[in-house]
Amino acid sequence: KAGVTQTPRYLIKTRGQQVTLSCSPISGHRSVSWYQQTPGQGLQFLFEYFSETQRNKGNFPGRFSGRQFSNSRSEMNVSTLELGDSALYLCASSASGSRQETQYFGPGTRLLVL
Amino acid sequence: GDSVTQMEGPVTLSEEAFLTINCTYTATGYPSLFWYVQYPGEGLQLLLKATKADDKGSNKGFEATYRKETTSFHLEKGSVQVSDSAVYFCALIAGGYNKLIFGAGTRLAVHP
Numbered sequence: 202k203a204g205v206t207q208t209p210r211y212l213i214k215t216r217g218q219q220v221t222l223s224c225s226p227i228s229g230h231r232s233v234s235w236y237q238q239t240p241g242q243g244l245q246f247l248f249e250y251f252s253e254t255q256r257n258k259g260n261f262p263g264r265f266s267g268r269q270f271s272n273s274r275s276e277m278n279v280s281t282l283e284l285g286d287s288a289l290y291l292c293a294s295s296a297s298g299s300r301q302e303t304q305y306f307g308p309g310t311r312l313l314v315l
Numbered sequence: 316g317d318s319v320t321q322m323e324g325p326v327t328l329s330e331e332a333f334l335t336i337n338c339t340y341t342a343t344g345y346p347s348l349f350w351y352v353q354y355p356g357e358g359l360q361l362l363l364k365a366t367k368a369d370d371k372g373s374n375k376g377f378e379a380t381y382r383k384e385t386t387s388f389h390l391e392k393g394s395v396q397v398s399d400s401a402v403y404f405c406a407l408i409a410g411g412y413n414k415l416i417f418g419a420g421t422r423l424a425v426h427p
Contacts, residue, residue: 205358234413244404244417257414291358293413300347300408301366304415306358 203228205294205307213313219280222310226273226294233275234304235267238289247290250275251298279312287314317342317409321418324402328395328425336390336421338379338405346409348372348381348388353402353420362390362403395425 206225214220226233235247246259250269267277273294279286289311293304322337340346347366351359363372368383377392388405405418 232413234415236415243419244406244415246414246416249413259414293359293415295413298413300410300413302413303361303364304413306351306360308356308358 205292205305207290207292207307207310209310210308211311211313213315214282215315216282216284218282219278220282220312221276221278222290222292222312224275224277224292224294224307226275226292227305230294230296230305231273232295232298233269233273234293234295234298235275235277236291236293237261238291238309239285239287244291247277249298256298282314284314286312288312317346317407317416319405319407319416319418321403321405321421323419324422326421326423328423330397330425330427331394332425334390334392334395334399334423336403336405336423338388338390338418340386340388340405340407342386342407342409344409345383346407348379349406349408349415350377350379350388350390351404351406351417353404355401359404395423397425397427399423400425 232251234249249257269275289309291309293306295302349364350362363374365372365381371380
């Protein structure tokens with residue numbers, strides 16, 4: 202079974218631009234979560250989607266948004282990029298989002314904002 | 316709010332040494348507890364988990380026991396290898412769907 206895939210793996214943008222990251226979950230998984238990893242703030246939860254609905258959201262500004270498609274693939278968008286948005290963005294999937302389940306992580310998209 | 320505190324690194328050990336990485340948590344109710352590992356340039360991999368008090372998670376020689384009385388989930392391994400060099404994250408889910416709350420991570424370096 203293929204793992205979680207994320208595209209692109211690396212991205213360079215300039216301040217003010219917007220960016221879209223993509224995540225394909227493990228086949229059969231319907232829950233997708235997104236996390237931001239930075240040296241200063243560590244790993245922080247962005248949001249979680251299940252069956253195309255956002256069920257949970259972290260403490261990030263409205264510039265960060267996401268969506269999920271009927272095939273469970275998910276995208277996150279960051280508008281009006283700031284230097285502080287430079288980070289590794291990780292996506293994780295699980296079957297239903299139950300807290301007893303294992304979340305499987307993708308390799309991440311490394312975003313650099315110049 | 317819910318939080319995880321883990322010992323600061325880096326932890327530097329010789330091969331075959333005993334490893335302990337301390338992790339304590341603050342959470343309402345009965346969280347599920349996890350240890351994830353991150354190798355350089357990669358995403359996170361689940362190492363082990365425990366979903367209720369007194370459960371012991373184990374995998375690849377690593378163990379951790381869910382201790383509700385001390386709100387702890389310390390990671391141990393009897394004999395580390397160079398290949399165990401990585402960053403280890405303790406994490407919990409206390410309520411909302413799939414919202415993992417992570418500790419700051421502990422970098423482990425194992426030398427031959």
